[in-house]
Amino acid sequence: MPTIVVEVMPKAELLDPQGKAVVGALARLGKNEFRDVRIGKRFELTVDGPVDDALLAEVHAIAEDMLANTVIEDVVSVHQAAIETVVAGETH
Amino acid sequence: MRIGVITFPGSLDDRDAQRAIRLAGAEPVALWHGDHDLHGVDAIVLPGGFSYGDYLRAGAIASHAPIMAEVIDAANAGMPVLGICNGFQMLAEARLLPGAHTRNAHQQFIRRDQKLRVENNRTAWTNQFAEGAEIVIPLKNADGRFVADAETMARIEGNGQVVFRYLDVNPNGSMNDIAGVSNERGNVVGLMPHPEHATEAGFGPNMPDAMRSGTDGLRFFTSVIAAFARS
Numbered sequence: 001m002p003t004i005v006v007e008v009m010p011k012a013e014l015l016d017p018q019g020k021a022v023v024g025a026l027a028r029l030g031k032n033e034f035r036d037v038r039i040g041k042r043f044e045l046t047v048d049g050p051v052d053d054a055l056l057a058e059v060h061a062i063a064e065d066m067l068a069n070t071v072i073e074d075v076v077s078v079h080q081a082a083i084e085t086v087v088a089g090e091t092h
Numbered sequence: 093m094r095i096g097v098i099t100f101p102g103s104l105d106d107r108d109a110q111r112a113i114r115l116a117g118a119e120p121v122a123l124w125h126g127d128h129d130l131h132g133v134d135a136i137v138l139p140g141g142f143s144y145g146d147y148l149r150a151g152a153i154a155s156h157a158p159i160m161a162e163v164i165d166a167a168n169a170g171m172p173v174l175g176i177c178n179g180f181q182m183l184a185e186a187r188l189l190p191g192a193h194t195r196n197a198h199q200q201f202i203r204r205d206q207k208l209r210v211e212n213n214r215t216a217w218t219n220q221f222a223e224g225a226e227i228v229i230p231l232k233n234a235d236g237r238f239v240a241d242a243e244t245m246a247r248i249e250g251n252g253q254v255v256f257r258y259l260d261v262n263p264n265g266s267m268n269d270i271a272g273v274s275n276e277r278g279n280v281v282g283l284m285p286h287p288e289h290a291t292e293a294g295f296g297p298n299m300p301d302a303m304r305s306g307t308d309g310l311r312f313f314t315s316v317i318a319a320f321a322r323s
Contacts (some may be wrong), residue, residue, distance in 0.1 A: 017195045069149055071192035
């Protein structure tokens with residue numbers, strides 16, 4: 001089934017405590033080449049019908065209004081998932 | 093005076109808020125998140141807890157609950173609204189208050205008896221405090237770090253919308269040590285610490301003179317009663 005992917009990231013200028021904890025853990029594993037890790041969110045919205053520009057625009061509006069809080073987060077991407085990127089075993 | 097307390101799925105401190113309202117001398121009215129009815133109350137408290145499991149973001153789903161349409165209309169018409177902890181997060185998510193909340197900078201849930209300074213005693217919920225009063229009420233949260241962009245921060249600092257600031261310890265990394273803010277009009281106030289847990293001697297925070305004797309939270313509720321009496 002068609003899936004629309006929404007990706008949300010914490011704003012670059014804000015502290016991301018979770019990302020900071022992960023980069024600290026990587027350093028303790030000897031992986032010192034990573035300066036920074038930031039953790040965002042990926043939403044997958046599945047629809048029955050076809051995905052057109054109007055639906056993508058509606059999802060973008062929903063993303064700005066509810067899926068993200070634009071005071072602290074940015075909606076970085078709204079796009080239709082290519083079939084092969086959807087988790088294997090859940091499609092076809 | 094009748095003060096509504098809205099219960100959401102996952103609210104924890106709704107009955108404590110009702111009890112605090114009664115102790116202050118007003119009548120608490122239980123309201124339900126799924127209704128479109130404020131039952132004619134004169135003020136509203138959004139209580140603490142973990143509404144809707146805090147899924148998505150703390151307070152985010154609750155800010156879209158059915159009753160919030162009426163709360164937003166009432167707040168914009170001047171009704172006093174107090175958001176405590178999760179209720180503060182809801183008011184920020186509903187854009188009734190400036191800023192937003194993120195995970196505590198140290199990643200831990202924290203509970204402590206917290207000292208605050210009352211920075212603005214002209215709001216509906218703080219008029220019974222002296223300006224600059226130092227109070228102690230309990231704090232308990234995981235997502236309590238107040239953040240706002242530079243422009244918003246300059247505006248709310250300039251307008252006196254910073255109502256409470258953390259003293260001695262900034263428990264969650266909040267910008268400018270901000271514990272609570274108001275809207276421009278001063279009828280909507282939100283804060284992370286819990287005034288409703290400091291309203292009855294024997295059950296409040298520890299104070300220098302006696303354990304569990306703190307009742308500084310009671311003045312939030314006597315303030316709104318005084319504001320109502322003047323209106």
